[in-house]
Every structure is written in C-alpha cells, then in structure tokens.
Amino acid sequence: MTLTAEQQAIENDKENKKKVVIEIITEHCNDSSQFEDLKLIGEALQAGDKLDINILTGGLTNFSYRISLEQRPEIQLYAKLCFARALWNPDPDAHYDLIRTVNEFKMMGTFNSIDPGSVAIPYLCLDVDDMKLLVTQWSPADEQWANQFIDGIVDARVIPKFASALAKLQSVEVDPDFNVGVRETLLDFFPGMSRGLKDLFDPETDQNGRVSIYVRKLGMNTCEILYDRLVGDFNKRECLSHNDLHVFNILVEKKPDVNTLEQFGPQGNYVLCDWEMAIPSNIGRDLALTYTFPIACIVAHAINGNKQSSENILHVLDLLWAEYALALQEFGKKDTSSLCVIYHSIIGQVGSWLFLVYYALGLQVEFLPFEGNLASIKTARESLGYLGLHFMMLGFGELHANTSVRSLQSMFNAAIMEEIEHLLLIRPPRRTMRSSMLRASGRRVSDAAMFSSLISKVADDCHQER
Numbered sequence: 001m002t003l004t005a006e007q008q009a010i011e012n013d014k015e016n017k018k019k020v021v022i023e024i025i026t027e028h029c030n031d032s033s034q035f036e037d038l039k040l041i042g043e044a045l046q047a048g049d050k051l052d053i054n055i056l057t058g059g060l061t062n063f064s065y066r067i068s069l070e071q072r073p074e075i076q077l078y079a080k081l082c083f084a085r086a087l088w089n090p091d092p093d094a095h096y097d098l099i100r101t102v103n104e105f106k107m108m109g110t111f112n113s114i115d116p117g118s119v120a121i122p123y124l125c126l127d128v129d130d131m132k133l134l135v136t137q138w139s140p141a142d143e144q145w146a147n148q149f150i151d152g153i154v155d156a157r158v159i160p161k162f163a164s165a166l167a168k169l170q171s172v173e174v175d176p177d178f179n180v181g182v183r184e185t186l187l188d189f190f191p192g193m194s195r196g197l198k199d200l201f202d203p204e205t206d207q208n209g210r211v212s213i214y215v216r217k218l219g220m221n222t223c224e225i226l227y228d229r230l231v232g233d234f235n236k237r238e239c240l241s242h243n244d245l246h247v248f249n250i251l252v253e254k255k256p257d258v259n260t261l262e263q264f265g266p267q268g269n270y271v272l273c274d275w276e277m278a279i280p281s282n283i284g285r286d287l288a289l290t291y292t293f294p295i296a297c298i299v300a301h302a303i304n305g306n307k308q309s310s311e312n313i314l315h316v317l318d319l320l321w322a323e324y325a326l327a328l329q330e331f332g333k334k335d336t337s338s339l340c341v342i343y344h345s346i347i348g349q350v351g352s353w354l355f356l357v358y359y360a361l362g363l364q365v366e367f368l369p370f371e372g373n374l375a376s377i378k379t380a381r382e383s384l385g386y387l388g389l390h391f392m393m394l395g396f397g398e399l400h401a402n403t404s405v406r407s408l409q410s411m412f413n414a415a416i417m418e419e420i421e422h423l424l425l426i427r428p429p430r431r432t433m434r435s436s437m438l439r440a441s442g443r444r445v446s447d448a449a450m451f452s453s454l455i456s457k458v459a460d461d462c463h464q465e466r
Helices: 004-025 036-046 100-112 146-151 160-171 182-185 192-199 208-218 220-234 287-304 308-330 336-360 374-397 405-424 436-441 447-465
Strands: 049-060 062-069 076-082 121-129 131-136 239-241 250-252 270-274 279-281
Touching: 004 049, 004 062, 004 076, 004 121, 004 436, 036 121, 062 436, 076 100, 100 121, 100 131, 100 146, 100 182, 146 308, 160 270, 160 287, 160 308, 182 279, 192 220, 208 220, 208 374, 220 250, 220 279, 220 336, 239 336, 279 447, 287 336, 287 374, 287 405, 308 336, 308 405, 336 374, 374 405
Parallel strands: none
Antiparallel strands: 049 062, 062 076, 076 131, 121 131, 239 279, 250 270
C-alpha cells in the first residue's frame, strides 16, 4: 500500500527516533557502567553483535521500545523516549513537562531501594534534543495483570506481594509539592464528573435508566456532597501515591500456555510500571484504582453467564484488602480507626471511577471480556454506573460514615453479588471460559491511548455544549 506524504513523514520520524535511541544506548554500554546489563551489551557489541529495536507502544506522549542483542536476544533493555508535548491534547501549544520523566526515574529508584524486584531497575535518564530518554532493566514480568481478570482466574501468589509493596511505598516520606504539574493536570478532569451527575437531572436525559432513577432518588444536593468528598480526598497529601495503579500498569509473569487458564508463571512475581504520574495523595487512591477494572470484569463475566469467574474476582478483591490492611498495620502503623477511614475512601473512589470512566465516558469497555453484541456493552455501562453511585454512597455518604470495615465490606460484596445475580438473568450461567484476547494478540494497553480517548470524549462534550 502506498503511503501518503504525511504517513511517510511519520514513518521516517519513527525510524529516525529509533536510530537515535540505539546510538545513545550504545554510547552508554561499556565497562565503566555500574549496571551488568549495560556492560554485557557493551562487550557483545565490541565482539561484533548488534542492537535490535522494536516499538512496543506509543506515539502520543512517548515511544516505548524493546532493545535486544541480535545474537543474544535474551539480553534486553526497556527504553522510553518521552516528548515535551502530549499529542492526545488538541491544543498544539500545550506543554507536557518532561520533569515527569525525571520524576519517574527517581520514583523507580526509590521504590527499587525499598522493595527490590517490584520495579524494573532504572539505568539512565538522558536529554535527547527536546525529549528525554529513560532506559531501564527489561522487566522480569511483562504481561499486564489485567489479562488475568479478563480470564476470570487470578494468580493468588501476586496478592500478598503486591499489597506489601504498596504499603511500603505509602510509608515513604514525600515532598507535598512533588510532581505538582501532574496534580494540576488531573484536577482538570474532575469537573467532567460533576457535569455527568448534573446531566442526569436534565429532563431530556433517559429517565428510565437505572442510573438516572438512582441519581434522582439521591437528589442534586447529595450528588454535590459526594463530588466534594471525592475532590477533597484527592487533594489530601497523606502519602506517596503511584497514582496510576490500574491493573494495566501491574505486570506479571507470562502464562506458559495462553490456552491454559489455570496455569501461571513459575514464581508469581510482578512489577509496577509507569511511574510518571506519582504524586502525594490520599492513602486509598492506589488500591481504588487497582479495584476498578476487576469490578468491570466481574460485570462483564456475569453478562456472559460466567458466574464462577465473577465470584473468583470478588474473592481476589477480598484477599487484596485483607493483605493490604495487614501490611498497613505492619509498615504504616495504622490502627483500626485509620483502616476504617482508608477503606471508606477506597470504596468511595472506586465508585467515582466506575461512574466516570465506564458509565459517563465509556472508556476501557473495549478491553472487557464480552462475548455478546453492543447491547452487552450498554448493559455493562449501566450496571457499572449504578454500582458506582452506590459505592460512592457507601464510601462518601453520611449514612455510612461510622460503619465498620467489616460491615462496609459486607455491604460492598452484597451489592456486587446482587448485581451478578441481576445480570445472570440476561444469560444463563455456564462453565466455559476463554483466554484474554489481549494476551492472544500480544497487545499491550497504554495510558496514552486511554488519555487520548478521554480527551476526545471531553472535546466532543464541550463541542456539543457550544
């Protein structure tokens, strides 16, 4: 197929960037390096081997690459070339500060020092014209954890390791103004949720949907209180937060066979990636982000008739909270009262993400394990919006402000089980399951792509308002 001049220019730019990355990495692979990988690559290059480079993801805020030796492909590096502008932003003059890459390098180093093995070791952070190049160890775990939730069967060995590491991260002292530019960018998205709630009171909105009925039952004043609680929690600076800890940014070991759902990698190891969004925030934020896609998968599996998969994931969430609470008591010295506040915050924030990301904006639904048609997606969005509002009431509402963790967890689980039973009426229960299509295709989901969808949606909404 013949490329247009614009397409050819883009391809040429990609190739030029790849050459630059190879040249710079080659310069730093030598005997004087403190890292064994870089020394080994330097020795191989001197012996006549060459570096191979492949694009993994990117094009909007960065390109990420797999770098390997041609003759010894098992020796690999990860590299990310970051741009000073986010191409998902329609404003051509918008600047995307490259300090984010410097901070990502710092955070990876910090986390590696407190929990070795849970993050790829950062090697280099270098200036490349008006860009930044981040070079790290190739992660020993390189499949997104989201795939296991799409499967409906999750490696339980990951849970205590991840929970412990998260509690350790949140015990680290942090400058309250660390990565302040990221905080300001994220605050711009919150009004979208407020508009989404207010829109449901519009007489022209579908009045018969479950979400619309629930919102009108709550009333505008209650919705405004829930929104204010959400923003208030975000603005807290209680601890260091990864701030982007959804299950696409948690890597686990690849399955030995993509067609065998029950088998996992040999060690149950994991790695946290994409640290550029890290900020000081509230303690519950990270785990709330981790919960969100699994809950969406619970709904999708129930719509498919896979009750067992839905229940498997709910059990994983119970285990995750139990291990996290124990780790907070060990590393964060949290008492029962503190844990209660944290759990309320987690449930409230989970609700806000379900409502905003899945119901209002319809993001990430394309990654859910649907086996039906577009009607399944519509049903799932309505279900997740309903659950989202309910969880916001549980976590942020005054009615449950003094509810214990055990009681609140029971309410949370009961709401999910009730929703599972409601959705199973659409399709009878069945036993067969299939492996993640993302895994089968080798596709990796990037944050930049999700942000692009978000920006496009917000831009469309603004256009319609005008």
